Amino acid sequence: MMGSQVAEFVSGLKSRHADTRHKAIRELLQFAKNDLREMSQESLVQVLDDFNQQIHALTSSYDNNEKKAGILIIVCLIGADTETMKTRTTRYAHYLRNIFPANDLGVLELAAKTMGRLATTLGIKRVEYVEYEIKRVFEWLSEERNEGKRLSAVLILRELAISMPSCFYQQINGFFNNIIVGLRDPKEQIREASAKALRAALVVTAQREGPEQGNKVRWYADCYEEAMISFSDQTAREKGLSRDDHVHGALLILNELLRCSNANWEKKYTMLMQKLDADQDVSDEMTSLSSKLQITWSSQQFSDNEQQVTAIYESNICKRLVSEKYEKICSEVMAQQISRSHSVHQMLLLMIPRLAAVNRDAFAKKHLKSTINHLITFLRGREKEKAMAFTTLGLICVAVEDDIQQYLPRIIEIIKLTLPTKETPKKRNGTDTPLFNCVTLLGFAMKENVANEVKELLDPMCSTGLSPQLTTCFKELSQNLPSVKKDITDRLLNMLSLILRKKPYAPHNGEQREIVQMLSSALLEPHDATKLVLALRTLGTFDFEWNNTLMSFIRRCTDHYLLSEQHDVRLEAVKTAAKLLIKAIERCAQTNSRTLNLLVDESLGKLLSVGRSDFDPEVRYRVLEIFTNPVFDKYLAVEEHLNCLFVA
Template sequence: MLSLRKKAESRRHNRKKLNPNIHLDDEISTAEAVDGVTSAAGNDTRAASGADGDGKGFSESDPSMADLETTFATFNVIFDKLRSPSNQERLQASYELKNSLISLAREVSTEQFQRFSNVLNNKIFELIHGSDVNEKIGGILAVDTLIGFYVHTEELPNQTSRLANYLRVLIPSNDIEVMRLAATTLGKLAIPGGTLTSDFVEFEVKTCIEWLTTSPENSSSSSKQEFRKHASLLIVTALANNSPYLLYPYINSILDNIWRALRDTKLVIRSDAAVTLGKCLSIIQHRDSILTKQWYERLFKGCVYGLTLNTNEAIHATLLVYRELLVLRGSFLNSKYDEIYHSTMKYKDHKYDVIRKEVYAILPLLASFEPQIFTNKYLDQTMVHFLMVLKNLNASSANLSDKSYILVSIGDIAFEVGSNITPYMDPILDNIRDGLQSKFKNRKNFERELFYCIGKLASAVG
């Protein structure tokens, strides 16, 4: 908490000390951050970065801040690093910012820290609104650092509104990396902390549900509706990671509209929708078995309907749902086990590589869910198919990217069925040997997966 600052009355007996009951001003708006206006200590002192309010420091005429000149120079360097194109340098800068904030909070008075807070807000505002992607990412990292700082000082609920406004500038965005990072950081504001946090989650979730319900299943690749749809998925996932309890009342409304995103024309949106689906199902599975069963049944109906549509997007959506349900390992899947296997294998030779790769991912999950049933009924059929595909890949460069996925799938299946993989070891090892002996320019694309498969096979047969 802000009372982290050590008492230094011998040096600052004329300054008002911080204590747990005094909070930083949380009412500073984004506009105030630009103007550099402060209201610290009940006066009209301005952040004296110059008349233009660029927030780079305080006026030399302010004697109370003269001893902090070195400190502000340090923060200027840190924010320069946050603009760096190097991800490692930006991360290092965020770490330095955290340590510098903690040190400063221990050493200065309330009024000085409030003034400094306004300068900090100015700098973050500049980064967030920068024209360069690296600046935006640096601004997000700075906000993330502040969230961690305020969690430590137990003042996060009082700072949530301001920090959220910074991040909302970048959500939605046509830059997926920026939007994903901003949404992940926004979710950290949902760490349970009283009624203010609850209000924040309610606002964000209702906005996300609105974006999901008003977006068509298929929108243009650069439409505002598409960006909103994608943003809603990222935000819900982030909220689920940080505050599943507060998200729980809204799960039904989210799942009611999840198919819009699952069948989207863009792969990245379908994939993120599957992640969101898994998070939501995990939340209700731990709280309400009846509701969980109802949603399993509804989702299976949606899967069947999707297969009748027979589009690449709808087929992929169905397989994504299968995968998420198998990961959760709910007992409700027992009666659907055979249906999932046969529906999945129907697309093992599909022309769309994304669908084939999803098949490779689902088969080990089926083996893990019911190892004995999979061994008795489906292991031979599965391995014959895999070995045939590998043979064809060795003879032709077509679909060569499948090889790495098949090797991982074989390794994971072997790990689940144990010694039952023994009858297939010779042809599997022949393929591994051929892969290891191939030219590096080809082998480099699946070398890591080769060794992964070897490790899993060794575990399976001892």
């Protein structure tokens, strides 16, 4: 029986379908946490032996999906807190060791993260383990170039710096001596992975920095000098690397030094990026799998999100260095704007807001005008180049604050030119996302100073259709520009009404009627389940002030969408109805409206009916979970509802 269960887990983990893999991960994590603890010693040993055979076969396979399955079994099993499991971690370390080196990035990332996690479970053996692995990858970096070994080495170094910082710090001199090899590699992917390893190492050094180290530590200065050398013309003569490759490596180094020298900006930047991340991209398999495993592991231990993994620490030594060399860094970085390399331009777009934040006055005086000109040139160019340039433009507005005022008309003009017009085709394939990011950041930076300009942008923005990014933008603008909230709310309610109620939102004045007619013609089209779920979620999460239209939305949710054939629609309708009912109950407390009280009572009855009879257990669970909120107690304490609850 146990053998067949192990085989079932393995089959799910090897699947090429993401949903099947994620389900198998959740079930195996649950099995490792609970079932293994309750087994007899004999059964436990047998199951772990079966898993060991599978891990060995899978990690030795030439198929990347099978390798990932083997690694994932290790990931799940090392979370089990049993004495028998602890004796097997050394064997798991051996299985992982045999996966490296390899050329598949997905396999390497997962294996490196698992190696970092495994190191934390090895007890007294962990120092020896980390030292052995670090010295092994140092050898790979110092040998004649082998792409698989170099990529493996820098990924391992990054994960060990994150998971085992104290042990890693013992090898810090060797790290700085060897990481330059990866930063000068001809392959862009290896250079970028090396920069991530450097970022993790700089966190380790910043954490352990003392006042007496000021004149002794050469790491930051050595990194700076390496970057400056790479800007010089002589480097172009090195075998296998173009000048653009050298420049890209230099920019990667400087970007990490800037990160490490301005914690205030990095915290603000992280906060803003989290606000803008309305719809996480799960196309990357490792990111998706990591998010599933985060339920069990802390983000420090296992997550592909850079902002979560790498803690923000500021180095005083690095800050002084950057301050002293600021003009030199600016001049070298700005000089690269003439490059035709896409990777160089991407790095410039990442770095420029950081440069502006380090010394706002100096940047505004000497470099802001040329930067705005450069970005607007970008924004008049190809679609591929526009995306990051819009976000960069918004971040510069945040970094320089009021100094952007004189350039505001040009910024608004380029935003208007990029937004769709009546002649623009409806399908824009997500190209509006960076544009919305820019408007959001502009509102954050300028607050009410940009209110009139933002009002003019609302209608063209709405004509792009409902999207998570538009909702996020409107939410942030409402908070940062209170005077525009009413305009935003009316437009958003109309969009939601057209999708959910199949009719326009009823406005109160002539001007709003014109807006409604314009948006209605743009949005009256068939809506799939995804659009319905998004509309319901927006209705439930946006901070709408109470009005009578919300009553009709409650009725629509409970009468129509709670009975939808689509599971996702029913589930979202439950959540949305609950959030709107809480607003209705709060309104009842203020007005004691008989109509509203009746609506709440009827709606709760319909929710209870769904909670008792829906064929999907997740929907039933969500309904019952809602009623744990004490705000509903008064309405549930009637005989009819109590009978329903007891039956459920």
